[in-house]
Structures are given as C-alpha cells and as structure tokens.
Amino acid sequence: MTKRVVHYINQFYAGIGGEEKADTKPFKEDGPKGPGLGLNGPLEDAEIVGTVVCGDSYFNENIDTALPEVLEMIKSYEPDLVIAGPAFNAGRYGMAAGAVASEVITELGIPAVTGMYEENPGKEMYSKTAYIVPTGNSAASMRKAIPAISGLVNKILAGEDVTPDKDGYFPRHRQNYQAEERGSLRAVNMLIKKLNGEEFTTEYPMPEFDNVDPAPALKDLKNATIALVTSGGVVPEGNPDHIESSSASKFGAYNIEGVKNFKDGYESAHGGYDTxxxxxxxxxxxxxxxxxxxxxxxxxxxxxxxFFTTVGNGTAVASARQYGEEIANQLKEDGVDAVILTST
Incomplete structure (x- = not known):
C-alpha cells in the first residue's frame, strides 16, 4: 500500500510571494507543491498527498493558534509521515518547520523529517525531537537536500532502523546501551589515543563557540566617539523598516542627531521578551x-x-555575524572609538 506523506512549506516556496506575503494564514492544497514536486519523485511506495502552507511571520507571531490549525490540516490527510521544509538557514522558516515536525511527532505519533543548516535556530530548538537533515546555507543546496531528505524518509517508512551516524541527520537524543568497558577505562583509552596523535571519537561532543579577543581599553574617553548598537529591537515608533520580531532578516540604522533620549517616539520590535x-x-x-x-x-x-538595531530573538548565528560585520565596517570607516552593545 502506498504510504501517505504531507508536506509543510512557507509562503515563498508555495510561490505566493516573499516577505510581503509572510503574513499568509494557513491553508492546504492536495498533492505536492513547490519543492514537494522534487521530493515526491524519489519517494518509494509513498507520495505527497497534500501540502500545508503558512507564512513565516504569521506562524511565528501567532504560534499558539497557527500550530494547532496547521496540525489539524495535516491530520485531515491521515498521513504516515510529514516532511517540513527544507528551511536551510531561514530562521523563521526553520522555527516553523521545526515546531510543526516536533508537534507531529509528539501529538500525532508519526515521524516527521525536515532539513536545516546547522546554525538555523530551529535546529537548536527542535533537533532533540524531529529528524533534521543537515543542508547548505541556502536554497542553492536544494539538489543535495532533496535526496538526503527523501532517502531518510524512505528508510523510515520502510520500517528500517536509522541512526545519525549512518543516515546523516542531527542526533535527536541519547541512546542507552550496555558498553563492554566501564567509562573510566574508555576515557583513559581516548586520552592515550589523543596523546599519541591517533584518531578517536568522543562520546560527548562539546559545542564550539567563537572566541573574540577583547579590544584594548580606550586611552582618551573625553575625546572618544561612542556608538549605540542593540539586538534588543529598539526602533522608531511604527517600526518603519519592519524588522521582524523573531529571526530578523535585517538590521536598521537610524539617525539620532539632536535626539536626547528614546523616551518618546521609540519602541521595541522584539518578540522574545515583554516590551x-x-x-x-x-x-x-x-x-x-x-x-x-x-x-x-x-x-x-x-x-x-x-544607532544600529536588530532583533536577536531566534536570529541565525550566520545572519547575526553578517549584520555585525556590516555595522562594524561602517563604524570603523567613520572613526568610531567604542560601542555600547546591548541585548535585552
């Protein structure tokens, strides 16, 4: 019997539009759509019977109502598995795809697979529940993402055992097993291999963080030019550049000549704290x-x-790094001596 698959995508991949259509409410269509057309071909004994679409902004800003609505649409197709995305490094899309996949697994009790770049905030939040296949940074890697996702889907639907090492998805959770050697002996053996320059595989990979050397102290504060930068979402009233409340796709730069304070005419666009x-x-x-x-x-x-501003809530590390580099370059060109950088 042919297995039934439902595909979740955002407004862009549904062909509706870009950011101007990010407020699209959830809807469904029968059959594959957008990247689902490519995913449907490699599926074995399975087909995409329906596609559920929701705008990224609408989903993330109304998750309490949007997620149940999307889930009901998915349930209506009685699927055996759900595919979401792939979202690549699109932060809001990743958060939505991850939330949908996770909810499908926990609430419907069926498997769900998505694909994301390793720095997508959705990967960090949902990889312990959903099957998340690593992808490239952008849709340019779609040709590689489709066979990776469909291959995992085929194995899951066939009832085969899958593992992160063998099938390439991000580890979901720890697996208990009975080791032949006690932990202390395994640790000593790994240490010996490391000291001898031999290859070994750690049992607990540590996260990698950027190390930023502190700048030298200011020598002449009384003549220094100080800039203000924030990821706390401070914007002129009305948020003229429409900086997103989560997974920001841009930063803003606003003139404050003659402005004495931010008490009047300013607000926060941030969606991650009570503003x-x-x-x-x-x-x-x-x-x-x-x-x-x-x-x-x-x-x-x-x-x-x-002053420069963006929203740090759910924003991909790669995007934040890009914003930081662009802002820093302008500040250096203009001879700024120091920056006060605030978050929330």
Missing part, C-alpha cells in the same frame, strides 16, 4: 539618555549620530 517597559522608555534597553548626559558633561567626546 512594556521598553515601549514606555526605550532608554531602558539602549541608554541614549545617559550617554547624552555624559556628552554634555564632557566625560565623553560625542555620541555617534546613528
């Missing part, structure tokens, strides 16, 4: 008021005439 107090006075997130006092008192040279 009530920030909306009352955004200086609580980005202290322009205090800097102006220091400027007037001659304790610093001057405040740089532009």
């Amino acid at each position: 009530t107090y920030a909306d009352e006075d955004a200086d609580r997130v980005l202290p322009l008021d205090i800097l102006r006092e220091k400027e007037e008192a001659g304790e610093i040279g001057k405040v740089y005439n532009t």
Whole structure:
C-alpha cells in the first residue's frame, strides 16, 4: 500500500510571494507543491498527498493558534509521515518547520523529517525531537537536500532502523546501551589515543563557540566617539523598516542627531521578551539618555549620530555575524572609538 506523506512549506516556496506575503494564514492544497514536486519523485511506495502552507511571520507571531490549525490540516490527510521544509538557514522558516515536525511527532505519533543548516535556530530548538537533515546555507543546496531528505524518509517508512551516524541527520537524543568497558577505562583509552596523535571519537561532543579577543581599553574617553548598537529591537515608533520580531532578516540604522533620549517616539520590535517597559522608555534597553548626559558633561567626546538595531530573538548565528560585520565596517570607516552593545 502506498504510504501517505504531507508536506509543510512557507509562503515563498508555495510561490505566493516573499516577505510581503509572510503574513499568509494557513491553508492546504492536495498533492505536492513547490519543492514537494522534487521530493515526491524519489519517494518509494509513498507520495505527497497534500501540502500545508503558512507564512513565516504569521506562524511565528501567532504560534499558539497557527500550530494547532496547521496540525489539524495535516491530520485531515491521515498521513504516515510529514516532511517540513527544507528551511536551510531561514530562521523563521526553520522555527516553523521545526515546531510543526516536533508537534507531529509528539501529538500525532508519526515521524516527521525536515532539513536545516546547522546554525538555523530551529535546529537548536527542535533537533532533540524531529529528524533534521543537515543542508547548505541556502536554497542553492536544494539538489543535495532533496535526496538526503527523501532517502531518510524512505528508510523510515520502510520500517528500517536509522541512526545519525549512518543516515546523516542531527542526533535527536541519547541512546542507552550496555558498553563492554566501564567509562573510566574508555576515557583513559581516548586520552592515550589523543596523546599519541591517533584518531578517536568522543562520546560527548562539546559545542564550539567563537572566541573574540577583547579590544584594548580606550586611552582618551573625553575625546572618544561612542556608538549605540542593540539586538534588543529598539526602533522608531511604527517600526518603519519592519524588522521582524523573531529571526530578523535585517538590521536598521537610524539617525539620532539632536535626539536626547528614546523616551518618546521609540519602541521595541522584539518578540522574545515583554516590551512594556521598553515601549514606555526605550532608554531602558539602549541608554541614549545617559550617554547624552555624559556628552554634555564632557566625560565623553560625542555620541555617534546613528544607532544600529536588530532583533536577536531566534536570529541565525550566520545572519547575526553578517549584520555585525556590516555595522562594524561602517563604524570603523567613520572613526568610531567604542560601542555600547546591548541585548535585552
């Protein structure tokens, strides 16, 4: 009997539009659509019987209602498995695809497979539940992602045992097993191999973090130009550049010449914390008021005439790195001496 597969995608891959259609509400269509057309071909004894679509912004900003609605649409097709994405390094799409896949597994009791770049925040949040296949950074790697995802789907639907090492998906959870040697002996053996320059496989891979050397201290604060940068989402009232509340796809740069504080005319676009107090006075997130006092008192040279802002909530590391490099380059070109960088 042919197995039934449902595919979840966002508004872009459904061919509806880009960011201007990110508020699209959930809907469903029979059969494959968008990348589902490519995924459907390699499936063995299975076919995509339906596609569920939802805009990235709508899903992430209304997850409490959008997720159950998407789940009901998926259930209506009585699937044996669900595919979500692949989302590559699109942060909001990754969060949505991961949430859908995780909910399908926990609530419907059927397997769900998606694909993401390793730095997608959805991978970090949902890899312990969903089957997440590693992909490239962008849709340019779609040709490699499709066979990787469909291959895993075929094995799961065939009832075969799958493992991260053998089948290439990110580890979901620890697996208990009876080892032949006790832990202390295994650890000593690994240490000996390491000291001898031999290959070994750790039983507990450690996360890798960027190390950033601290900048030297300012020698002349009274003549220094200080800039303000934040991932706390401070924006002019109305959020003119529509910086997303989660998984931001951009940063904003706003002129503050003559602006004494952020109390009036500014707010926070951040979706990861209660912004009530920030909306009352955004200086609580980005202290322009205090800097102006220091400027007037001659304790610093001057405040740089532009502040930079984005939302850190769910934003991919690669995107954050890109924003940081672009902002830093402009600040260096303009002779800024130091930056006050705030989060939430």
